[in-house]
Amino acid sequence: MPRLARDHQPTPLPAAAIDRTMRAPEQVYRVLRTAIVSLAIPPGSALSEGEVGAAYAVSRTPVREAFARLAEERLLDVFPNLGTFVSLIDPRLIGEAILIRRLLEGEAVSQAAASRDPALISEMSQALADHAEAVAAGDAAAAYQCDERFHRALFAHQGLDQMWASVDRARAQLERVHHLMVAQRGALGDALAKHRAILSALGRGDPYAAHAAMHVHIEANAVFLDRLASHSHPFVRMP
C-alpha cells in the first residue's frame, strides 16, 4: 500500500550541480542513487519528478529516465497517478543480495587468484590502504568508496562487466543496511581484516583460499539481516 505523499515533510535533496556537457539523466541518477543508498534520503520519502527537476534545474524528461533506472533496481517504488517513494529496506531482497554477491564475487575472486595479475593485486592493495586510512579518519563515505574500488577491481580487471552490474545492484540494497548498522554501532572498519585475508590469498595465487575468504566476508552481512528482521524499524519493510 502506498504511503501518502502529503504525510511526508519535504524530502531533503542533496545540493548538486548538473553539468550540461554530460548527459543529464546519468548525473541525476548518480546523485539520487548516492543519496538513497547513504540514507541521506530516508526510505519512505516521497519524491516527485517535478520537484527533483526543479531542484537540479533540469526538466522532467531526464528525471523520468533516472527514476526508471532507480525503480528497476528497487530503490524507488512508482505508483502511477499517485507518487514515487524511496523503497523501504526489504529483508527478502537483502538476503537475495547477499546470495548474489557470494556467488558472483566468489567466482570472480577465484578466477582472479588463478590469473595472478600483478596489476590487479596492486590496485586492490592501494584500495585497501586508502580504505584503512579512511577508516582511521572516520570518514564513512570515503571508506565505502574504497570498499567498492576493492571489489570492483576483481571484475574490471577481467572484463566481467555484466557480472559487476549484477553485483552493483545487489550492493545498492546492501549499502543501506550497512549505513544503518554503522550508524547504530560503529562497525566501520569491519571489512578491513576480511579484505586483507582475500588479498593474501590472491597474492599466494590460491583460488580456494580466496574463494573461502570471500565467502566469509560476504556472509558476514547475514548477521545484519537477522538483526534487521528481529527489530522493528521505520526504514525496514515488515512481513
Place this chain on the structure above:
Amino acid sequence: MPRLARDHQPTPLPAAAIDRTMRAPEQVYRVLRTAIVSLAIPPGSALSEGEVGAAYAVSRTPVREAFARLAEERLLDVFPNLGTFVSLIDPRLIGEAILIRRLLEGEAVSQAAASRDPALISEMSQALADHAEAVAAGDAAAAYQCDERFHRALFAHQGLDQMWASVDRARAQLERVHHLMVAQRGALGDALAKHRAILSALGRGDPYAAHAAMHVHIEANAVFLDRLASHSHPFVRMP
C-alpha cells in the same frame, strides 16, 4: 565506430497493437525485446525513436523509456545525435552470460532440490511436457517459451526475483546465439534431455546431482561460443 543509419534499409518492425490500459513503455519494451532476441530484427539494424513510435502509434516518450532499458541490457547501442542500433552479438558478453547462468541457476536448482516443493516439480514437469510437444511440432518460438518457463520456475517458486532478473538479462544475450544455431543446424530439442536429468535430480531431492546436471546443461552453450568466435558472421562482433 557507429554504423551509419542511411546505410541500412528500413528495419522490419513486428506488427503489434499497444494496449492503452497498460503502460506503453513496458509493452514497447516487450515487443522490441522479443523481436531482437529472436533475430526478427537482425543485429546491426538501425532503429529510431520516431520510427518505432510511429509504427506502434505512441509518441517518442514511451519509446525512449523502452530504448533505455534495452540499452542497459546491451541489446541496443545508442549513439547520441547519430542513431540507435541493435547491438551485435558480442562473444565476450556471451561467455559472461554463460558464467552468470551457471552460477545463479546452479544455486537455485540446489536450493530447489533441498526444498522438495511438489508444486515446483509439477510446474516444471508441465513446462517440460509442453516443451517436448513444441519441439515435436517444430515450433521454435513455443519451445523457447517453455524453456524459459522451466528455468524461471526455479526462481519464482523461491521468491528469488532479483536473481531471475540477472539470469534473464544473461538469457537475452544467449537467446540470439541460440536462434542463430538453431537456424544453422536443427538443434531445437537439445535441451530436453538435460531438462529431464535436472527434473529427475529434483524429484529425488538430490541437490548435488541437480547442481551437476544444471552445470552440464548451461555449459553446453560453450560449444556455441567457440563456433561463434571461429567463424565470421555479420551478426557477430569481431575482436
Place this chain on the structure above:
DNA sequence: TCTCAAAAACCTGTATACCGGTACTCCGGT
C-alpha cells in the same frame, strides 16, 4: 566531370504542455 561548401534531413537530448486519475480540503447538511 569534379570539388567543395552550404543547406537540408536525420538523429537523440531536453523542455514544455496537456491529460486522466488519485488524494486531500473544505464547506454545507445533518
Place this chain on the structure above:
DNA sequence: ACCGGAGTACCGGTATACAGGTTTTTGAGA
C-alpha cells in the same frame, strides 16, 4: 460535532516542440 461530496491541487503518463550535432544531399563554380 459529525459526515459526505464536490472542488482542487498534485502526480505520473503521454504528446509535442525545440535545440544541438552529424550525415547526406545538392548545386554552383571551375
